[in-house]
Amino acid sequence: KNEVEQSPQNLTAQEGEFITINCSYSVGISALHWLQQHPGGGIVSLFMLSSGKKKHGRLIATINIQEKHSSLHITASHPRDSAVYICAVLNNNDMRFGAGTRLTVKP
Amino acid sequence: KAGVTQTPRYLIKTRGQQVTLSCSPISGHRSVSWYQQTPGQGLQFLFEYFSETQRNKGNFPGRFSGRQFSNSRSEMNVSTLELGDSALYLCASSLAPLRNTGELFFGEGSRLTVL
Numbered sequence: 001k002n003e004v005e006q007s008p009q010n011l012t013a014q015e016g017e018f019i020t021i022n023c024s025y026s027v028g029i030s031a032l033h034w035l036q037q038h039p040g041g042g043i044v045s046l047f048m049l050s051s052g053k054k055k056h057g058r059l060i061a062t063i064n065i066q067e068k069h070s071s072l073h074i075t076a077s078h079p080r081d082s083a084v085y086i087c088a089v090l091n092n093n094d095m096r097f098g099a100g101t102r103l104t105v106k107p
Numbered sequence: 108k109a110g111v112t113q114t115p116r117y118l119i120k121t122r123g124q125q126v127t128l129s130c131s132p133i134s135g136h137r138s139v140s141w142y143q144q145t146p147g148q149g150l151q152f153l154f155e156y157f158s159e160t161q162r163n164k165g166n167f168p169g170r171f172s173g174r175q176f177s178n179s180r181s182e183m184n185v186s187t188l189e190l191g192d193s194a195l196y197l198c199a200s201s202l203a204p205l206r207n208t209g210e211l212f213f214g215e216g217s218r219l220t221v222l
Contacts, residue, residue: 030206035213041144041195043213086150090206094163095140097150 003027006087006098013105019074021101023087026068034061034072035086037100043086046072077105109133111200113214121222125186128217132179132200136212139181140205141173144195144216153196156181157204185219193221 005024013019023032034046047054047061049070054061058077063070074081082105087098112131120126132139141153152165156175173183179200185192197216201208 033211035211041197041216041218043197043199045199045211045213048209048211088150094165095142095152095205097152099149 002099003091004087004089004096004098006085006101008101009099010102011104013077013103015078015105015107017077017105019077019081019103019105021072021085021087021103023070023072023098024068025070025087025089025096027089027091027096029065029068029089029091031090032063032070033088033090033095034070035088037084037086039083046085074103077103079105079107081105111198111212111214113196113198113217115217116215117218117220119220119222120188122188122190124188125184126188126219127182127184128196128198128219130181130183130198130200130214132181132198133212136200136202137179138201138204138208139175139179140199140201140211141181141183142197142199143167144197145191145193150197153183155205162204188221190221193219195219 031050036044049063058075060073084100086100138157140155154164155162159175170186175181195216199211199213
């Protein structure tokens with residue numbers, strides 16, 4: 001079993017829909033990052049969480065340390081949100097990654 | 108403000124050769140971390156440098172090494188290349204060490220093909 005599990009692996013949505021991507025981990029962590037990777041490889045850091053909730057524009061990220069679970073929400077999704085979203089956990093200065101969720105938002 | 112710069116962007120090597128990749132962080136950033144991304148294994152952490160010291164290393168063989176210079180630029184080296192080393196190698200910079208940082212800034216990556 002991977003230490004960082006993401007679900008779903010693939011997600012197709014219509015423009016405007018509310019999107020949720022989940023990340024569960026099995027190790028103790030000091031922080032969790034949500035990353036966005038567009039075709040071509042460029043990665044953008046969206047959030048770093050160690051507790052609670054953060055919001056940036058249409059993106060919301062939450063983390064429950066006790067349940068070892070984090071969610072990334074996208075409100076009013078748009079085709080430009082189409083990308084791979086990757087959860088990464090920081091554990092004893094070693095970073096472990098989920099396999100990613102490929103999101104496609106159709107107009 | 109210039110972003111993280113990785114060179115070269117693309118390179119082709121043959122088995123047994125060695126390769127050096129370079130990463131110039133955002134000005135003022137002292138932490139550089141390196142990652143390997145392959146279709147089969149996804150993203151994996153290679154190592155992190157902060158103030159010229161390697162702080163952490165992922166589960167990679169000794170053929171993978173790195174260093175950081177006084178200007179925070181970092182290089183990683185892979186010796187005795189194997190076909191399985193074909194990957195996108197990414198670096199990221201941050202102000203603080205990984206365990207303390209709030210945001211990572213990634214370069215565009217160096218795509219290595221080993222023939």
